[in-house]
Amino acid sequence: MKSGPKRRLPEHALAEAVSLALALPNLEVAGSEIVSVARARAGSLFGSGKIDELKQRFAQMQVDLVLVDGPVSPIQQRNLERDWKVKLLDRTGLILEIFADRARTREGVLQVELAALSYQRTRLVRAWTHLERQRGGLGFVGGPGETQIESDRRAIDDEVAKIRRQLGKVVKTRELHRAARRKVPFSIVALVGYTNAGKSSLFNRLTGAEVLAKDMLFATLDPTMRGVVLPSGRKIILSDTVGFISDLPTQLVAAFRATLEEVLEADLILHVRDIAHPETEEQAEDVGRILDSLGVAEDVAMFEVWNKIDLMSAATRAALQARDARTPGIFATSARTGEGLDYLLEGISQALDDGRFAAQVSLPFSAGKARAWLHDAGVVSSEKAEQDGYRITLSWTKRQEAAFARFQKADRSFA
Secondary structure, eight states: OBOSOOSSOHHHHHHHHHHHHHTSTTOOOOOOOOOOOSSOBTTTBSOHHHHHHHHHHHHHHTOOEEEEBSOOOHHHHHHHHHHHTSEEEEHHHHHHHHHHHHOOSHHHHHHHHHHHHHHHHHTTSSOSGGGGSEEOOOSSSSTTOEEHHHHHHHHHHHHHHHHHHHHHHHHHHHHHHHHHHHTSSSEEEEEEEBTTSSHHHHHHHHHOOOOOOOSSTTSOOSOEEEEEEOTTSOEEEEEEOOOBOTTOOHHHHHHTHHHHGGGGGOSEEEEEEETTSTTHHHHHHHHHHHHHHHTOOTTSEEEEEEEOGGGSOHHHHHHHHHHHHHSTTEEEOOTTTOTTHHHHHHHHHHHHHHTOEEEEEEEOTTOHHHHHHHHHHTOEEEEEEETTEEEEEEEEOHHHHHHHHHHHHHOTTTO
């Protein structure tokens, strides 16, 4: 069901909502419907007539759970659950349930718990009548007594503080890993895109990995990184990230910022689009807004990967491929069949080489690790052994130059 005006066509929004519901395990969708709401009622969202009509239908279909694809206030949720005698979830609650089911890493689990607690805290405002009763006390804290709602809110705040401390430790560890990766000679290429655009399928095809890739929203939550060897022989690190979605709960945008910050470390971003989707342009706009909110630098190169061309007609596919051949930064591909991926890899190689410049360094014979670093990075153009060491001519990027400087600083044998 839809409530409130939406930028997208309601039919497509409803289809996405059904896909979200199907992303939860052991959940059977009995039906879906677009419900027009001219004016949302503060206490019940719908008018009394529509509430009675839906109540009868839910009872006949033996519905246990109702999903509303939009925001539902705590009071609206309480009243609708009471009238319909079902459990109700709004869009935010549903996405939180999916994330809670899918998170695997320690950081991911903590982030989901933090987002869920933030959401639950908003549900305490006069949401249920039992929360308004008084809890007896000695009066040492909070005056003569503390209402149940205050007690529940305080318990949630305590748990939030605990999780933030745990998450702080995990984030510090993650930053250490990120700092270590900055010393690695390989460029980082990050996959981003709307959920179910085919990022994980593309990641698997390019890396030979076996990341979960299903025709399902949010099949991937935790970031995954693997090495890829380009046709030129150069090695890069490819990063798969969580999919974006319209109206992503604000709690999750904040909670998953650390995960999405993998994108900020990238030398090149691949924006994977489901080009066969009827609202591919709107999805691309949503991705763009989230990237802007992350503070992705404007000078970071970005390609558009028009994925799933295998779902299109031969004529449309040919037109897309002709367009990508004459439009820089656009690549028509199929992660499922592999079509267009060789061209994409060549484009990645060219983009990463464009920023290279020539330089020379002199290394003593004792700096074997530093010399190996340069050769592993594939930046050595020529090398000459002289009386006091090696004179090496390089072709590298600013990022590789900075990474090598950090490596030298940390390499005690070189010092």
